[in-house]
Amino acid sequence: MNRKLNKFITARFKLCYGEFELSINLRLPNSGISVLFGHSGSGKTTLLRCIAGLQQAQEGYLEINGSVWQDSDVGVFLPTHKRSLGYVFQDANLFSHLTVRENLNFGLKRLKAHPPRPPSKGGDFHHIVNLLGIKHLMERMPERLSGGEKQRVAIARALVLNPEILLMDEPLASLDSKRKQEILPFLSRLNQELNIPVLYVTHSQQEVAQLADYLVLMEAGKVQAAGKLSETLSRLDLPLSQERDASSVWNAMVVEHETEFHLTRVAFEGGSLSLPAIEAKLGTPLRVQIYARDVSIVLETPHATSILNVLPAIIVGISDGENGQSIVRLEVGTQALLAHITRKSALVLNLKIGKAVFVQIKSTSILN
């Protein structure tokens, strides 16, 4: 099967149980990491389980990379074990009677017997084992692994199958923040190093900012919005832009180290930012998160300011938030940026859509 052709997911599901109703009509890019984000009870895990075939929607149509996995109109429902997918459960779910190595080989053995698509080659197996840092754990039983190690083994177990799609159901939710930080870098690297599209369920904004390329917001069994991360985060019609932690996420690249000032300069499409020094080679891609509360707006280039990052921007949207706040959406180069300012400031500065201004960015954080 050619992965370049029809690289998208079409998912339509209708499912009722009790009060809850899932009603989904989605078309997702089948590359990078798509994050399903929503509160508990919004149906994101149910949607993932429907895609995996662990749950059968009464009405449903599911097409992955051109092959139909479910079509209730013609009675097609591929059972889970015949779907080319990897699934990472919230609590690892390793087989307790098998060693780590046997857990990894469980799927591989069966894949070799009936390959719907070739298993990853021997080299990839070792590559994945190294990538997830579990080489020294291979002969252990799952009960002798920490929570973070278990989850890394579970991710490797799904990846070695070289699936068409990797489904991850809140893989970090049961871990403490230290273990989360242990796994998050692996997840960002996965996407860069292995060409396997990921559907990732979470209710953590931090994970969204760090991992998502594409964001699907879910609410009460329905898709509230779906789109590219930076685009969706800064949409003024969505509640995300109103939250105290509202932020914009930019993809950037390291271009210069100013060692005497302990600064690193990164470039994005349409400009550059100075950040506190980081250790990374020139050309390293990274993600910069800018909280809306850290962005202020001025009408002219300030001549004297301690803030390093002052960029020209154009206002593309304004909406009223709670407690006398205005939420302004701007474009800096091609990047969308959110700013939370007071309504009074918006009035005094006479901010309007289309107006050219400057933004001062007080602080930024680097996500990977």
Add this chain to the structure above:
Amino acid sequence: MLTSADFATLLLTFKVASLATIFMLLFGTPLAWWLERTQSKWRGIINAVVALPLVLPPTVLGFYLLVLLGKNGIVGEFTTWLGIGTLPFTFAGLVVASVLYSSPFVIQPLQNAFSAIGNQPLEAAATLRASPLDTFFSVVLPQAKSGFLTATILGFAHTVGEFGVVLMVGGNIPDKTRVVSVQIYNHVEALEYTQAHWLAGGLLAFSFIVLLILYTVLKTSPNASLK
């Protein structure tokens, strides 16, 4: 000491218990699995039927078996038509009766073991390309290992200890249906207390050791077999 007749009853008891245990595991495993997984409305009824021998007096079960398996019973007519003859007072009849009488001691530990495994490993196996049958053999069986051991030991030990059903269905025929428990009864009837002591003491020791293994080595909880 034990006479050759006593040894014959011991050997027969062992044969009955072994065969009955094998049949109980063969029929009990799929039944226990079905009972644990099904959403069918029949589940409650079948569960109750499976548990019946736990509460029925063995003579009641034995009586109905005798009637069913006998010449005029439905099963009896069927076996006669097959050309096997009737089952009561034969070795085969004894095994059939034992299977029915002891099956809750096999099925319930298996059900508990299956329920302890839960749904999660099964879902993991499905996402790793294992078909349901494959999953049963490669995940469920190994994870239910101690449940199978408990079921085997309890089923075997309980069959060794039965008396009422054996007497009703099997009778007291040397080398054919005379098992240890019946032999002890014979000895006591004949006032051969020394002989009775040897056999009874042997059974007591056997039962104690079996339970000791269950509760220490396998760490089964004392009420695990009764949900």
